[in-house]
Amino acid sequence: MLLLLACGKEKKQESVEGYKPIYADGADLKQVSVAAEEALENPGRVYVYGEYLLINDQAKGIHIYDNTNPSSPVEVSFIAIPGNLDFSVSNGMLYADNITDMVVVDITNPASPDYINRIEDVFPLQQFPDEFGAFECVDPSKGIVVGWEKTTLSNPECFK
Amino acid sequence: MKNLRNYTIVLVTLVFFASCEKEQAQGNANTNSMNQATLGEGGSMAQFTILGNYLYTVDYKSLKVFHLADPANPELLETVNLGVGIETIFPQNDHLFIGTQSGVRIYDVTNPRQPEQVSRFDHVTSCDPVVANDEYALATLRGGTPCNGNVNQLDLIDISDITNPTLISSTELLNPYGLGLAENSTDLVYICDGYAGVKAFDISNPEMPEQVMHLEGLDAIDVIPDTDNNLIVLTRQGVYQYYATNPLELTQKSVISVE
Numbered sequence: 001m002l003l004l005l006a007c008g009k010e011k012k013q014e015s016v017e018g019y020k021p022i023y024a025d026g027a028d029l030k031q032v033s034v035a036a037e038e039a040l041e042n043p044g045r046v047y048v049y050g051e052y053l054l055i056n057d058q059a060k061g062i063h064i065y066d067n068t069n070p071s072s073p074v075e076v077s078f079i080a081i082p083g084n085l086d087f088s089v090s091n092g093m094l095y096a097d098n099i100t101d102m103v104v105v106d107i108t109n110p111a112s113p114d115y116i117n118r119i120e121d122v123f124p125l126q127q128f129p130d131e132f133g134a135f136e137c138v139d140p141s142k143g144i145v146v147g148w149e150k151t152t153l154s155n156p157e158c159f160k
Numbered sequence: 161m162k163n164l165r166n167y168t169i170v171l172v173t174l175v176f177f178a179s180c181e182k183e184q185a186q187g188n189a190n191t192n193s194m195n196q197a198t199l200g201e202g203g204s205m206a207q208f209t210i211l212g213n214y215l216y217t218v219d220y221k222s223l224k225v226f227h228l229a230d231p232a233n234p235e236l237l238e239t240v241n242l243g244v245g246i247e248t249i250f251p252q253n254d255h256l257f258i259g260t261q262s263g264v265r266i267y268d269v270t271n272p273r274q275p276e277q278v279s280r281f282d283h284v285t286s287c288d289p290v291v292a293n294d295e296y297a298l299a300t301l302r303g304g305t306p307c308n309g310n311v312n313q314l315d316l317i318d319i320s321d322i323t324n325p326t327l328i329s330s331t332e333l334l335n336p337y338g339l340g341l342a343e344n345s346t347d348l349v350y351i352c353d354g355y356a357g358v359k360a361f362d363i364s365n366p367e368m369p370e371q372v373m374h375l376e377g378l379d380a381i382d383v384i385p386d387t388d389n390n391l392i393v394l395t396r397q398g399v400y401q402y403y404a405t406n407p408l409e410l411t412q413k414s415v416i417s418v419e
Contacts, residue, residue: 039419040398040399040416040417040418040419041418041419042418043381043394043395043396043398043399043418044205044394045202045203045205045206045382045394046202046203046382046384046392046394046399047200047201047202047203047206047384048200048201048202048384048386048392049200049201050198050200053392053399054200055394055399055416065416067401070390070392070401070413070414071401071413071414072414073401073414073416085207086206086207086208086217087208088200088202088206088208088209088210088215089199089200089210090198090199090200090210090215090228090231091198091199091231092198092231093228093231093232095208095210095215095226095228095234096208097208097217102226102234104231104232104233104234106232116232117232117233117234119226119234119236122224122226122236123217123219123224124219124220124221124222126219126220130220130247130287131287132286132287132303150396
């Protein structure tokens with residue numbers, strides 16, 4: 001929280017570019033599920049694994065595309081992981097953050113990912129965006145912050 | 161899996177031969193040995209990276225080491241507290257380059273269980289991913305608001321003495337995010353300059369990097385110069401792939417659009 005340096009005494013009545021929290025509520029936070037495909041909303045990371053291209057959709061999960069022909073990538077599955085922001089793959093195993101946990105998903109068959117394990121409480125919660133600037137203050141009554149998205153803010157009160 | 165493994169071995173073999181021809185070290189740690197054939201490759205904004213049997217992650221305040229000896233059961237071995245403002249991690253040989261809001265920190269992972277800081281390169285507060293090859297580390301600095309200065313630049317840092325990183329040059333940018341060293345040249349780096357699009361710089365004269373390509377109209381965040389001259393660019397509009405056989409003139413292959 002030392003990071004949160006309010007800098008403007010010069011408060012202006014205007015809209016600024018900034019970030020707002022993406023919230024998720026309690027019950028579903030550890031629910032990892034697989035779908036055939038899902039619309040890409042807010043890409044955060046790209047990753048190349050052999051002939052496959054993996055794209056993290058911020059706070060939502062990971063899309064897997066068959067990229068054998070990069071002129072026409074084809075989505076083969078989507079792994080829904082609440083709060084997911086990053087991941088890495090080795091020997092057919094995908095390691096990804098799920099809020100404060102790590103989950104392990106076997107993608108030996110990328111069209112049919114298999115969620116196999118969870119290591120609990122290994123990552124800290126981050127209550128502010130990566131970026132500098134204005135952000136919408138966190139309201140804990142809305143749930144757990146699982147990510148941040150770019151938006152236009154009017155009269156923001158939190159700054160980093 | 162078998163198909164995938166075969167494919168990646170072929171791929172890595174090809175890359176291996178290609179790099180023999182050019183007699184150059186790849187900036188990408190993930191293509192430098194056969195035993196990593198089944199390992200993927202992330203972009204410069206990554207906070208997860210795997211070296212051998214170890215997964216390294218950074219969060220905003222720490223570096224963590226997970227052992228993958230049993231691939232289905234990663235074991236958290238070590239948490240190294242790094243303060244605040246930790247952002248990205250990039251592997252190069254036996255080193256991890258960690259981009260932080262106050263600079264670049266270099267860790268030796270010769271003992272993979274116990275990363276040891278060998279040096280750091282401090283700069284003004286900004287957001288900064290970092291990539292490296294054997295000679296240079298390249299970091300982008302992105303300022304945001306007047307609170308933390310408006311520095312937006314590429315720092316090219318000599319790491320031939322890894323214990324003493326030295327700034328060679330700073331090149332002005334507009335809104336830089338991720339960057340990637342070209343697969344087919346040691347002298348070329350692709351930079352995602354945020355709303356200003358994708359740029360390529362010739363760094364053959366490291367004291368004066370020269371912009372040689374500028375692709376506008378994209379809000380570019382990260383880039384992976386993949387094998388076969390395929391360039392993958394992540395933007396806020398979607399994920400684009402380009403022919404980069406001639407890196408000075410990219411030709412779009414496809415886009416996975418944001419909906």
